[in-house]
Amino acid sequence: MEKDAKIYVAGHGGLVGSALVRKLRAEGFTNLVLRTRADLDLTRQADVEAFFNAERPVYVFLAAAKVGGILANATQGGDFIRDNLLIQTHVIEAARQTQVKKLLFLGSSCIYPKLAPQPITEDCLLTGPLEPTNEPYAIAKIAGLTMVKAYRAQYGFNAVSLMPTNLYGPGDNFDLASSHVLAALLRKFHEAKIAGASAVTVWGTGTPRREFLHVDDLADAALFLMRCDDSGELINVGVGEDIAIHELAMLIRDVVGYTGDIVYDTSKPDGTPRKLLDISRLRALGWQARIPLREGIAATYAWYCANYGG
Numbered sequence: 001m002e003k004d005a006k007i008y009v010a011g012h013g014g015l016v017g018s019a020l021v022r023k024l025r026a027e028g029f030t031n032l033v034l035r036t037r038a039d040l041d042l043t044r045q046a047d048v049e050a051f052f053n054a055e056r057p058v059y060v061f062l063a064a065a066k067v068g069g070i071l072a073n074a075t076q077g078g079d080f081i082r083d084n085l086l087i088q089t090h091v092i093e094a095a096r097q098t099q100v101k102k103l104l105f106l107g108s109s110c111i112y113p114k115l116a117p118q119p120i121t122e123d124c125l126l127t128g129p130l131e132p133t134n135e136p137y138a139i140a141k142i143a144g145l146t147m148v149k150a151y152r153a154q155y156g157f158n159a160v161s162l163m164p165t166n167l168y169g170p171g172d173n174f175d176l177a178s179s180h181v182l183a184a185l186l187r188k189f190h191e192a193k194i195a196g197a198s199a200v201t202v203w204g205t206g207t208p209r210r211e212f213l214h215v216d217d218l219a220d221a222a223l224f225l226m227r228c229d230d231s232g233e234l235i236n237v238g239v240g241e242d243i244a245i246h247e248l249a250m251l252i253r254d255v256v257g258y259t260g261d262i263v264y265d266t267s268k269p270d271g272t273p274r275k276l277l278d279i280s281r282l283r284a285l286g287w288q289a290r291i292p293l294r295e296g297i298a299a300t301y302a303w304y305c306a307n308y309g310g
């Protein structure tokens with residue numbers, strides 16, 4: 001990838017997009033094209049076509065998507081499938097029409113079957129029923145993966161498809177109704193510490209297991225694969241180990257320095273019991289994550305305090 005090549009990071013303001021911009025700038029890429037949602041609504045095809053015709057980026061990182069935690073997915077499925085189908089379809093087609101050299105597409109570990117054998121290998125996709133709480137999102141993302149695969153076969157379109165595990169880090173969404181668990185618990189324990197609350201409520205039973213990858217590691221993997229992988233194969237991106245939600249809650253309580261109790265609200269969904277990724281394919285290409293979970297949580301907590309105060 002040439003350092004002056006024009007690179008479009010769709011969704012540059014989000015958790016993944018902002019990490020990609022940090023990584024690309026740190027690596028000396030000087031020609032980044034960034035557009036806010038107000039500047040460019042990716043759900044409107046004519047606007048996306050006009051943007052690509054005007055800017056003609058050489059590389060595209062498609063980090064724009066409607067994403068959210070288990071509750072948001074379970075209650076806004078229509079928005080999740082509509083917005084993600086529109087965004088990805090418009091960007092991938094405009095990239096093809098304007099001869100983009102390579103596009104990076106992001107799937108997610110949550111689009112594998114609910115009860116896939118663990119750790120999950122890339123060939124598990126579409127081999128069983130999906131997790132009901134996020135089926136609309138999963139089907140949209142599976143459609144995107146299928147689209148880039150079909151575009152490679154029909155048009156020779158070059159795209160790399162990553163399947164990241166659960167992500168966290170600076171720039172995360174801390175809204176308690178729509179966030180993912182790690183960000184939500186950081187905020188909950190922080191606010192309980194400030195308020196002197198006696199307990200923090202954790203959703204579900206605390207027994208599900210999740211794998212967490214710091215978003216700066218994901219950005220590193222994304223650039224690594226954009227540079228070196230042209231196989232067209234799905235590639236899982238994870239850390240190779242997971243943690244039970246109740247263990248995560250105790251870890252975050254310790255990092256935040258809260259001393260109260262943890263109570264579980266079993267009226268909230270657990271979601272899939274486990275979704276640990278098999279990362280053999282990525283390791284064979286020579287990449288592995290570097291940010292340990294406790295260190296990553298502590299750094300994210302410091303970022304949260306600096307940006308959200310309190």
Ligand code: GFB
Binds near residue numbers: 073109110180204
């Ligand atoms: O991170 P999370 O919302 O999404 O939930 P998923 C992970 C686990 O943490 C679930 C529990 O078992 C939740 O019940 N949990 C405990 C909490 N306390 C909380 C809390 O305060 N907030 C949240 N959000 N969870 C998502 C998919 O599944 O994975 C998305 O729905 C996305 O589509 C994402 O792909 C990566 O890991 O269960």
